[in-house]
Amino acid sequence: MNAIFYATDRTENSAPVLRYAYELSEKLGTQLIVFNTHEMEPIRVMVSRPPEQIEYHVLKEQKEILANYCAKHLKGGLEGKNIKFEVVSNDSITEGIVENSKNLTAGLVIIGRKDKHTERGLFVGDIGKSLVEKLSCPLMIVPNSGGKPIKKILYATDFMEADIEAIKKLAPMAKAMDAKVYIVHISTEEEYAGKDQMEWFKEMLEQHVKGEKFDFKLIFSDTIENELKNQVEQLGADLLVLLQREEKGFLNKLFHTSMVKKLEGHITIPLMSFNKFNL
CATH class of the missing domain: 3.40.50.620 (HUPs)
Structure with missing residues (x-):
């Protein structure tokens, strides 16, 4: 880096x-x-x-x-x-x-x-x-209180190609810190496209990020910020990573000003964000 x-x-x-x-x-x-x-x-x-x-x-x-x-x-x-x-x-x-x-x-x-x-x-x-x-x-x-050494990274994904590029850039940073990346997708049951979508994403990720192992998790929820908070706490994550995107998807909603404020109030660990200009 x-x-x-x-x-x-x-x-x-x-x-x-x-x-x-x-x-x-x-x-x-x-x-x-x-x-x-x-x-x-x-x-x-x-x-x-x-x-x-x-x-x-x-x-x-x-x-x-x-x-x-x-x-x-x-x-x-x-x-x-x-x-x-x-x-x-x-x-x-x-x-x-x-x-x-x-x-x-x-x-x-x-x-x-x-x-x-x-x-x-x-x-x-x-x-x-x-x-x-x-x-x-x-x-x-x-957070103004700082943060712990990064050992567990929670990456929130929409199973998009841009996510693969973001994780590809995140992987060397995780490796340098000897940190593990956990990949989570939060969706409503109506919006979820099925297991094939997750399998495709896994295969693509293996092709682009060789030699790295990731944990995957699928969660159904209608309240994104609350579920992210729950996942951060359950995992004991030290860093939450998001991708800002223009396409419709649950992460796009996170960057409305009101949602950012909710996340800041709910999540007490550092947040890292990629966008289309730095992939």
């Missing part, structure tokens, strides 16, 4: 997510890019220095503040750690993350989950939904 891109608001409550992002980057053997958007104050007309020069010095100072924040909250400080710091001025947090994660060829973007302590209504809500749709790499949303 290329670098992990962690976007932070630098609050004390976000520190567990920073530690989680760094530990994940270590486990995957990749660089961690810690990113922050800074809102520039209006420059007064009587200021003698050019605006570009002022912005350069402000962002340089903000990068030092960001580095000090990370040194404070990471065990052992920054010595020997593969971390890069980026601060930009951008009126849109979403666009700042999208543009800079793409320019820096990030393999994964991590943001913290919105809670009452988060500044400016930052992560996640509508920003998370927008990132899911625009990023050129997967997005991981992490």
Whole structure:
């Protein structure tokens, strides 16, 4: 995997997510890019220095503040750690993350989950939904309490070809962490296309992801978010993975803003999402 891109608001409550992002980057053997958007104050007309020069010095100072924040909250400080710091001025947090994660060829973007302590209504809500749709790499949303080492991954599937591509990209990450992937499909009995659909998916997955074994589970339910919560708890999953899609299907419903809020309230582990642009 290329670098992990962690976007932070630098609050004390976000520190567990920073530690989680760094530990994940270590486990995957990749660089961690810690990113922050800074809102520039209006420059007064009587200021003698050019605006570009002022912005350069402000962002340089903000990068030092960001580095000090990370040194404070990471065990052992920054010595020997593969971390890069980026601060930009951008009126849109979403666009700042999208543009800079793409320019820096990030393999994964991590943001913290919105809670009452988060500044400016930052992560996640509508920003998370927008990132899911625009990023050129997967997005991981992490609770502000952080998360456990990833050993069990729950992947929710609609038995689509795009799911195979997503699992194909997920497999190396799972292997690096010595984690097992559990594949679950939730459907109403009326919508389910039959056992042939699952068998076809299994065969296709074996052809594209060789040498890996997956557990499969089919569940009938009319309440998706509640059933996902149940499966996360029963399995003791450390990560829930979803695929954002345009086709009709149960996962498409998950990314309506109201459903994202329900998931955030119900599921207390990190959520990772792929979209059609990063498969």
